[in-house]
Amino acid sequence: MQAMEATAGGVPATVNTAVASGRSPDAGSGSSPALWIAAAGLALVVAVPFVFIVLQAIFPELGRGSLAAPFSRLPETLSDPVLLRMALNTVGLGITVAFVSALIAVPLAVFRALFRVPGAVVWDALMLVPFMIPPYIATLGWIMTLQPSGYLQQLAGFNLAPFLFSLAGMAFVMALNCFPVIYFAVSRTLEAVGGRYSDVGRVFGASPWRAFWRITLPLSIPGLAASLLLVFAMAIEEYGTPAALGRRAGFQVLVTEIELRVSDWPIDLPGASIMALTLVVLSFGAFLVQRRVLSGRNFQTTGGKPQAIVKRPLGALTVPVLALFALVAFLAAGAPLLAILATAMSRTISGGLALDNLTFANFLRIYEDGAGALKALSLSLSLGVATAIVTGLLGAVASYVVVKTKSRGRFALDVLTIIPNALPGIVVAVGLILAWNQPWLPVTPYNTSLILLLAYCCILLPQPVRYTTAALHQIGDNLEAAARVCGASSMVAFRRILLPLIMPSLVASMLLVFAVAARELVASLLVAPVGMHTVASFIWRQFEQGSVGLGMAMAFVTIVLTTMIPLGILSLMRRGGGGHVL
Amino acid sequence: MRISLFAASAVFGLALSASTAMADITVYTAGPASLIEDLAAGFTAQTGVKVNVFQATTGKVMARIEAEAANPVVDVLISASWDTATDFAKRGWLVPYTSPNAVNVPDFLKTDTAVAQGVSALAIAWNPKSNTPKPAEWADLAKPEYKDLVNLPDPAQSGSSFELTAALEAQSGWKLFEDLKANGAMVAGANAEALNPVLQGAKAVVFGAVDYISLAAAKKGESVEVVFPASGTVIAPRPAMILNWSKQQDDAKAFIDYMLSDEGQAKVAAVQLMPARTDVKADRPLIGDLNVLKIDTDAVYSKREDTLAKFNSIFAN
Numbered sequence: 004m005q006a007m008e009a010t011a012g013g014v015p016a017t018v019n020t021a022v023a024s025g026r027s028p029d030a031g032s033g034s035s036p037a038l039w040i041a042a043a044g045l046a047l048v049v050a051v052p053f054v055f056i057v058l059q060a061i062f063p064e065l066g067r068g069s070l071a072a073p074f075s076r077l078p079e080t081l082s083d084p085v086l087l088r089m090a091l092n093t094v095g096l097g098i099t100v101a102f103v104s105a106l107i108a109v110p111l112a113v114f115r116a117l118f119r120v121p122g123a124v125v126w127d128a129l130m131l132v133p134f135m136i137p138p139y140i141a142t143l144g145w146i147m148t149l150q151p152s153g154y155l156q157q158l159a160g161f162n163l164a165p166f167l168f169s170l171a172g173m174a175f176v177m178a179l180n181c182f183p184v185i186y187f188a189v190s191r192t193l194e195a196v197g198g199r200y201s202d203v204g205r206v207f208g209a210s211p212w213r214a215f216w217r218i219t220l221p222l223s224i225p226g227l228a229a230s231l232l233l234v235f236a237m238a239i240e241e242y243g244t245p246a247a248l249g250r251r252a253g254f255q256v257l258v259t260e261i262e263l264r265v266s267d268w269p270i271d272l273p274g275a276s277i278m279a280l281t282l283v284v285l286s287f288g289a290f291l292v293q294r295r296v297l298s299g300r301n302f303q304t305t306g307g308k309p310q311a312i313v314k315r316p317l318g319a320l321t322v323p324v325l326a327l328f329a330l331v332a333f334l335a336a337g338a339p340l341l342a343i344l345a346t347a348m349s350r351t352i353s354g355g356l357a358l359d360n361l362t363f364a365n366f367l368r369i370y371e372d373g374a375g376a377l378k379a380l381s382l383s384l385s386l387g388v389a390t391a392i393v394t395g396l397l398g399a400v401a402s403y404v405v406v407k408t409k410s411r412g413r414f415a416l417d418v419l420t421i422i423p424n425a426l427p428g429i430v431v432a433v434g435l436i437l438a439w440n441q442p443w444l445p446v447t448p449y450n451t452s453l454i455l456l457l458a459y460c461c462i463l464l465p466q467p468v469r470y471t472t473a474a475l476h477q478i479g480d481n482l483e484a485a486a487r488v489c490g491a492s493s494m495v496a497f498r499r500i501l502l503p504l505i506m507p508s509l510v511a512s513m514l515l516v517f518a519v520a521a522r523e524l525v526a527s528l529l530v531a532p533v534g535m536h537t538v539a540s541f542i543w544r545q546f547e548q549g550s551v552g553l554g555m556a557m558a559f560v561t562i563v564l565t566t567m568i569p570l571g572i573l574s575l576m577r578r579g580g581g582g583h584v585l
Numbered sequence: 586m587r588i589s590l591f592a593a594s595a596v597f598g599l600a601l602s603a604s605t606a607m608a609d610i611t612v613y614t615a616g617p618a619s620l621i622e623d624l625a626a627g628f629t630a631q632t633g634v635k636v637n638v639f640q641a642t643t644g645k646v647m648a649r650i651e652a653e654a655a656n657p658v659v660d661v662l663i664s665a666s667w668d669t670a671t672d673f674a675k676r677g678w679l680v681p682y683t684s685p686n687a688v689n690v691p692d693f694l695k696t697d698t699a700v701a702q703g704v705s706a707l708a709i710a711w712n713p714k715s716n717t718p719k720p721a722e723w724a725d726l727a728k729p730e731y732k733d734l735v736n737l738p739d740p741a742q743s744g745s746s747f748e749l750t751a752a753l754e755a756q757s758g759w760k761l762f763e764d765l766k767a768n769g770a771m772v773a774g775a776n777a778e779a780l781n782p783v784l785q786g787a788k789a790v791v792f793g794a795v796d797y798i799s800l801a802a803a804k805k806g807e808s809v810e811v812v813f814p815a816s817g818t819v820i821a822p823r824p825a826m827i828l829n830w831s832k833q834q835d836d837a838k839a840f841i842d843y844m845l846s847d848e849g850q851a852k853v854a855a856v857q858l859m860p861a862r863t864d865v866k867a868d869r870p871l872i873g874d875l876n877v878l879k880i881d882t883d884a885v886y887s888k889r890e891d892t893l894a895k896f897n898s899i900f901a902n
Contacts, residue, residue, distance in 0.1 A: 351808070
């Protein structure tokens with residue numbers, strides 16, 4: 004992730020004209036190939052399933068290929084008081100999770116970006132781990148730790164069940180899973196802002212605090228706003244944690260209701276589609292708020308000038324800051340991992356934490372059960388890689404068109420990239436089935452693993468889009484203008500100038516996409532081709548069958564792999580000199 | 586370059602795995618997974634016909650069939666709820682078939698269009714290490730000894746839990762459930778989700794646990810005992826059906842025959858389910874050993890929403 008420094012320093016400072024604000028005049032004209040690539044990709048990945056969900060909401064009989072009785076289901080679903088209560092709960096949960104996540108992430112990100120934190124790279128790696136722990140697994144780990152007779156009680160003699168099974172507990176568990184999004188976005192943005200602008204403020208007499216509040220923090224707003232929006236969207240569409248904790252906390256949300264309607268016979272696809280569209284509206288609201296925050300201001304901080312990032316020493320704060328990092332790392336990564344490992348290595352659940360209950364049998368079964376477990380692992384890992392590449396490329400091109408060109412239709416593209424934020428995995432899955440299982444289609448990805456790829460791409464596309472959009476907002480248009488003046492085509496300018504500059508953000512988001520795709524649960528359960536299992540559906544099946552230990556062993560193996568692979572790529576990049584990944 | 590090579594190989598790998606997904610018959614089934622894998626492997630070994638399996642909860646299987654209704658691919662469906670067989674027969678989606686191996690399947694476990702694979706029953710699952718007395722009856726769980734220590738599977742998520750709720754309600758009204766709630770009983774997700782806290786000791790008892798899951802856990806050495814109350818319980822026959830859009834109906838029929846063969850039924854018994862055939866031995870209490878509560882399925886399911894609403898209003902926080 005050090006690539007930003009290397010590249011920003013390596014760009015020759017040839018032109019630094021005063022086109023600081025406003026878009027370069029000809030940027031729109033040469034962008035058509037990028038526009039067409041983005042439009043085609045988004046149409047396939049997002050528009051197709053989304054359109055079918057809308058159609059399903061309007062035409063209840065769509066699944067049987069009939070357009071009968073349009074709009075017949077809308078009034079009863081929309082006037083159901085349950086819908087309003089769940090919508091309010093959903094918004095409340097999303098805001099609480101975003102708030103708690105920011106509370107955890109922002110202080111850490113500020114220290115990480117502006118100060119020399121000892122072992123910074125190690126802390127970064129540790130902050131990636133919570134993202135690698137599938138939320139439903141982490142929640143199960145917390146339940147097994149905090150419930151009466153859980154691991155905490157076995158070790159320390161008390162339990163925290165009343166806290167865990169409450170809105171606060173739910174928000175806490177979800178924030179521990181989501182906060183890395185904010186941590187990485189804010190620390191990278193702040194790093195890009197660097198100390199340089201606040202140094203200018205200091206020169207003009209501002210105190211360090213004043214410089215931070217008035218200069219550094221406002222300039223990091225794109226990163227913060229984009230990541231808060233992502234966390235909000237992740238929280239309102241998360242299924243596993245509200246399903247496991249929400250009912251006991253008496254707090255149900257739209258997603259759990261949608262899931263119920265989709266998995267409860269008789270299935271209510273139209274009702275679920277209408278509720279899903281309600282979720283889209285909520286998320287779209289958040290998106291508009293973010294746009295308002297970003298519009299009308301200029302956040303360009305990456306000009307042509309090489310900038311050296313000078314980080315301050317922590318001084319007397321070293322010990323408290325390290326303690327804070329350690330505490331968060333333990334709560335977000337250590338505790339759930341230990342609970343997972345403890346469960347995976349228990350002969351029986353009722354045996355508890357005892358030496359005679361210790362076994363490696365579950366890990367051995369993964370190894371022996373070769374066909375099932377190992378095939379699921381390799382399918383999920385290759386799907387993770389493919390999803391990261393497709394969403395990374397598509398996301399970069401789409402956000403380039405949206406941010407840096409004046410193409411007509413870029414607002415439509417922007418909307419298409421935000422929609423999947425609000426589509427719960429299960430609804431994307433239903434939309435994909437409705438779209439791709441039409442009998443008249445000559446070829447279809449349905450019932451092949453490509454349908455999983457489509458589902459994952461739709462669900463995860465917002466990640467690279469938000470990250471690269473924030474990064475692109477900070478790149479001065481004069482860099483691209485300079486390249487165009489020197490004779491580069493728009494594609495060359497994009498590939499040689501913008502792409503390397505947004506690479507750190509793009510790679511970070513692609514690594515997250517890889518990790519999430521490799522463990523995606525809800526859509527996998529529904530669209531997995533017959534006879535195929537992904538890691539998550541394998542684990543879920545073990546839980547359903549009561550083989551919690553085997554499921555946890557598989558979860559542990561997956562977490563280790565999905566953490567080590569991105570870290571390996573990062574260290575390869577660092578050795579390879581950062582900017583030359585492509 | 587490195588990344589695009591990686592991409593090419595990943596996509597190629599996906600395409601490869603896609604092409605191997607072709608199979609001769611497709612079976613959608615509720616759990617347990619090990620059973621259907623065993624049955625599929627045995628059937629393929631005997632007939633050479635490949636079996637493609639989609640295994641999930643009954644609700645997820647139904648959702649998939651509903652979403653695929655325009656272009657269905659499933660040949661054989663094995664549900665965990667007899668209601669599915671009744672409902673699909675009414676829709677006219679099923680192929681009438683009586684397997685020659687179904688002779689020893691009792692009449693209440695077969696119709697013209699469906700036959701049971703096996704049968705599960707609901708029971709009390711109790712952790713002997715929970716410092717509570719061993720319960721014998723449903724009503725025992727409303728006693729102070731079990732305060733805050735009882736889990737109930739969600740009748741909205743489990744067909745058999747719903748039938749138990751309806752049957753007990755018909756027997757003695759809602760009072761039992763109100764007493765349970767007053768005693769701190771919790772509704773906790775689907776079946777395995779309700780059992781897990783009992784194994785760890787957070788709870789002592791599941792009220793209405795699916796028996797085979799608990800019996801299999803006990804066999805693995807978990808501290809759990811299964812109690813069938815003498816006052817009666819409900820059973821959940823697991824209907825197997827052939828869908829009328831199937832293009833491989835002969836192979837599908839052969840699969841039903843295999844499932845009901847001596848070998849197939851032995852595999853059913855191995856996962857602690859009751860075999861559908863009365864002449865197949867199993868190492869567990871059988872239907873004849875249980876006091877089965879009769880329910881009028883049509884009447885019960887026609888007021889399903891009311892029953893669930895009443896249940897939820899009792900257990901609402």
